[in-house]
Amino acid sequence: xxxxxxxxxxxxFVLSSCSLTSKPATNQVVEEGGVATKIGEITIKSGDEWxxxxxxxxxxxxxxxxNLDDYLKKKVKVSGMYSGTTLxxxxxxxx
Numbered sequence: 520x521x522x523x524x525x526x527x528x529x530x531x532f533v534l535s536s537c538s539l540t541s542k543p544a545t546n547q548v549v550e551e552g553g554v555a556t557k558i559g560e561i562t563i564k565s566g567d568e569w570x571x572x573x574x575x576x577x578x579x580x581x582x583x584x585x586n587l588d589d590y591l592k593k594k595v596k597v598s599g600m601y602s603g604t605t606l607x608x609x610x611x612x613x614x
Contacts, residue, residue, distance in 0.1 A: 555606060556598045558614055561590050568605060571597065582608040 559573035561580065569587045571578040580587060580597065585608050599608040 553600050554598055554609075555601055556596065557606065558594070558596045560594045561587060561592065564588065564591065571595075571606070579605040580608055581605050582611075584609055585611050587611070 557571060557573055557578055559571045559578070561569050562572045563570050564587075567581060569580040569591070571580050582599070587608065590611060590613070594614045596612050596614045597606065597608045598610045599606050601607070
C-alpha cells in the first residue's frame with residue numbers, strides 16, 4: 520500500500536512538471552512547405568532591401584508583393600521564402 524501511494528505521488532510530481540503545450544519563441548522561424556515566418560521590427564532600408572530586427576538576429580528582407588516602406592519602424596510578422604540570406608516577403612501584418 521505504501522509503495523502504491525509513493526508511486527502515485529512520484530508520478531504526479533513528474534507529470535506536473537511536464538508541459539502539455541509548448542509555445543515557440545516569438546521570433547522563431549516556422550517552416551511549412553518552405554515558408555518562413557519571423558516577428559520583429561523593420562528598422563532600416565538599404566538599397567532594395569530592408570532589415571528586420573528580431574530578438575536574436577537581423578534578417579535581410581525584400582518583396583515584390585508588399586511595399587515594405589509602409590512598415591518601416593513598425594513591429595511586424597512577416598512570412599515568405601528565403602533565397603540565399605534574404606527573406607522574400609509574401610505576407611506581412613502589424614504585430
